[in-house]
Amino acid sequence: MIKILMKVSGMRLLAENLSARRGEDLIFTDISFTLGAGESLVLTGRNGSGKSTLLRVVAGLLRPETGRVAWTAESAESGMRAAEACHYLGHRNAMKAELTVFENLAFWKDFLGDTEDGKGIPPGEAADAVGLGGIIHLPFGYLSAGQQRRMAFAKLLVAYRPVWILDEPTAALDVSAEGVFTGLIKLHLATGGIVLAATHQPLGLENARELRMTGFAGVAEGRW
Amino acid sequence: MTALLLRDLKLSVRAGGGALIGVLFFMTVVAVIPFGVGPDLNLLSRIGPAIVWIGALLSALLGLDRLFQTEREDGSLDLLLMQEHPLVLTVLVKCLAHWLGNGLPLVIASPLLGLFMNMDEVAIGATMLTLLVGTPALTFIGAVGAAVAVALPRGGLLVSILVLPLAIPVLIFGVSASYAAVEDPAPFLPPFLILVAITMFFAVLGPLGAALALRNAGD
Numbered sequence: 001m002i003k004i005l006m007k008v009s010g011m012r013l014l015a016e017n018l019s020a021r022r023g024e025d026l027i028f029t030d031i032s033f034t035l036g037a038g039e040s041l042v043l044t045g046r047n048g049s050g051k052s053t054l055l056r057v058v059a060g061l062l063r064p065e066t067g068r069v070a071w072t073a074e075s076a077e078s079g080m081r082a083a084e085a086c087h088y089l090g091h092r093n094a095m096k097a098e099l100t101v102f103e104n105l106a107f108w109k110d111f112l113g114d115t116e117d118g119k120g121i122p123p124g125e126a127a128d129a130v131g132l133g134g135i136i137h138l139p140f141g142y143l144s145a146g147q148q149r150r151m152a153f154a155k156l157l158v159a160y161r162p163v164w165i166l167d168e169p170t171a172a173l174d175v176s177a178e179g180v181f182t183g184l185i186k187l188h189l190a191t192g193g194i195v196l197a198a199t200h201q202p203l204g205l206e207n208a209r210e211l212r213m214t215g216f217a218g219v220a221e222g223r224w
Numbered sequence: 225m226t227a228l229l230l231r232d233l234k235l236s237v238r239a240g241g242g243a244l245i246g247v248l249f250f251m252t253v254v255a256v257i258p259f260g261v262g263p264d265l266n267l268l269s270r271i272g273p274a275i276v277w278i279g280a281l282l283s284a285l286l287g288l289d290r291l292f293q294t295e296r297e298d299g300s301l302d303l304l305l306m307q308e309h310p311l312v313l314t315v316l317v318k319c320l321a322h323w324l325g326n327g328l329p330l331v332i333a334s335p336l337l338g339l340f341m342n343m344d345e346v347a348i349g350a351t352m353l354t355l356l357v358g359t360p361a362l363t364f365i366g367a368v369g370a371a372v373a374v375a376l377p378r379g380g381l382l383v384s385i386l387v388l389p390l391a392i393p394v395l396i397f398g399v400s401a402s403y404a405a406v407e408d409p410a411p412f413l414p415p416f417l418i419l420v421a422i423t424m425f426f427a428v429l430g431p432l433g434a435a436l437a438l439r440n441a442g443d
Contacts, residue, residue, distance in 0.1 A: 035297040061302055083306040093300025099231070110227035112307065 010074040010151050011037045011162055012198060013082065013194055017067035028213060037108060037162075037165040040185070040195040040205055040224050042059070045213030051198035051216055054213070055167050058196060059088040067113060073162070074081075075116040093152035097141030099153050104140055105158050112159035118191070119160055126157040131180050145172040153181060166197040178203075180220070192199065225311065229321045229358040236325025242287030249286055253279040254337040258397055265342045271352045273339030273402035279337070280330045280355055280361065281395055285387060287326050288366035289380040293320065296374050301438070311435040318430075319360075319367050319431060329412045350405030350412070352421060355407060358398040361423040364430030365390045369439035396432065 012034060027050040035041055043051045057060040058069050060083030071082035071167040095104045105123035114120050119130070127136045130150040140148065156164055164185070170178050182204045187193055187203070197203060205221050236243045257275050258268060270371035295301040304314055334355050338348035369387040373379030 011390075057304075059302070060306060080308075084308045086306060088300050088302055088306060090302055092297070094299040094303050096231070096300070097297065098235055103234070105233070107227050107231045111225075112303070126305060 003131060003162055007206070010072065010193065012072045013056060013083075013085075013196075014070045014072070015067065015165055016070070018054065018057055018069070019065045019067060020053050020062060021065045022050075030067075031211070032067075033209075033211065035163075035194045035196065037194065038189050038191040040189055040197070040208045042203065042205065042208045042210050043198040043213055044198075044200070047114070049213040052167050054183065055088070055165050055196065056078060056090075057196055059083050059086055059165050061088070062214050070151060071163075082163075085161060086163040086165050087156045087159075088165045088167075089156060090167045091171070094155065095140045095148065095152055100137055100139050101132075101143070102136045104151070105136075105154060107148060108155050109158035112161075114160045115162065118159045118162070121156055123154075126154040127151065129157055129180075129184060130154045131177070146174060146177060149173055150177055150180075153184070157184070163194045166199075167196065168199060169197060170199060170201050170203070225309065225317050226275050226297070227404045228314065228325075229342050231374075232318060232321030233325055238320070242290060243325045243329055246283045246326045246334050246409070248332060250279050250283040250330050251282070251283060251337065254340055258340055259372050260326050269342040269344065269347070272338060273347055273406075274341040274349050274399050275341055276334055276337055276343075277358075277395055277399045277402065280334065280359060281391060283330055284327060284359055284362040285391070286365065287322075288370050288387065289361070289383040291322055291367060291370040292374045292434075293370070293379065296392065301374070310432045311438065315367060315371075315431040315434045316427075320435075323360050323363040324365075327363055330359060331355045344406070347402065347406045350401045353400040354401045354416065357416070357423055358394050358419050361394045361419075361426045362387075362391055364423070364426040367430050368433040368437065371434035374438065377439075394419065397422065 014034050016032050018031045019026055021027065030176060031054065033041060045051055057064045061083055062067070063202045071080060071085045073085070099107070101111060102123050105126060109120055111122060124133065124136060127133045130153050132147060132150055134171065135143070135147070140151065143151065153169065169181055173181070178201065185203065185205065254275055261267060292301060295304060306309065307314070310417060331352060334352050335348050338351060342352070366383065366387050369383040372386065374382045397415045397419040398422040401412060401419055404412040404415055
């Protein structure tokens with residue numbers, strides 16, 4: 001365990017002066033943060049305050065209006081995009097309903113590959129870890145919304161990425177599944193990972209920093 | 225990358241995949257022509273290669289809009305965009321998988337449809353060969369249209385319209401090479417080689433354009 005921590009201690013996710021635009025308006029401005037190994041940041045705020053937008057900017061899926069996101073690690077080659085070190089769990093599960101859970105997980109394991117800092121676990125074990133080991137042979141479309149969410153989470157385990165970007169990870173989940181997720185997130189942090197999550201429910205993480213988003217920086221005072 | 229190829233192939237033959245739909249549409253288009261034109265065997269065999277090519281072109285356009293749209297709808301596209309692999313390569317592999325799943329069945333079905341059109345063996349062989357060489361170009365061209373229209377709901381017709389002007393040269397040289405194989409004075413090789421060149425040209429340009437469009441489609 002100590003060896004792992006030492007190996008990854010040089011990791012840093014850095015965001016500088018980020019602002020992003022949705023349509024005409026700036027939805028947030030000048031957000032900066034630095035996350036090192038084992039640190040987490042929880043985004044809170046009401047609907048439409050820009051939590052998801054910020055996560056998509058960090059994941060490299062949206063171009064920020066100003067600022068930059070950078071990733072530094074000992075194993076990182078120069079010019080590596082921050083997105084390559086990230087897992088992104090969005091609102092949609094990124095799994096094919098026609099394929100079985102095993103095929104989905106095996107595909108992502110193969111396609112995503114591991115970064116140099118760690119290893120993913122086989123699909124069967126990942127499904128066990130989210131508490132659904134027995135139904136890995138079923139087509140993904142047959143599962144309930146909560147089960148689908150759990151399996152989407154299992155995707156984070158099959159390939160290793162130091163940074164987890166989670167957008168409402170606990171949507172559609174029951175209390176026990178929330179507990180399972182919290183456990184997995186804590187384990188990831190304990191082994192030197194970084195977690196960036198947007199959520200309405202408290203995830204129960206100690207030492208998590210919180211960033212409260214207010215939304216529409218430019219037009220908050222506007223009157224209709 | 226092999227994983228992506230295999231997954232897309234699996235998806236194309238599972239329920240909701242486009243492989244069978246394309247072939248059925250191809251058969252429908254070509255099979256109604258003899259009924260519409262009438263039992264004039266000489267006329268049928270003369271227009272045969274053109275009809276088979278038009279049918280193949282339309283069926284190839286049919287499933288193209290789903291190339292990236294399904295990925296976007298379930299969120300997989302985000303993950304494909306984030307990876308270390310060059311996006312161009314990802315798009316190229318998706319195109320290859322799409323062609324193997326949707327284009328190749330058309331090529332395999334074409335000799336049967338050639339019989340409907342009273343084409344002789346040489347004409348059938350030439351049409352099949354030109355389709356084999358030409359349909360990949362349709363997929364590569366279509367990938368650009370599919371990438372541009374990825375965020376649009378019901379972008380299917382738009383994709384076809386965007387792509388059609390670029391697909392016309394493929395049709396022209398495909399059909400003229402097929403005719404050249406049957407009619408004596410016209411040489412077969414020049415139009416055939418131009419068709420090969422078009423396919424290779426778009427095999428480079430198509431994935432590049434599609435990757436660029438996907439990167440900028442972010443929302």
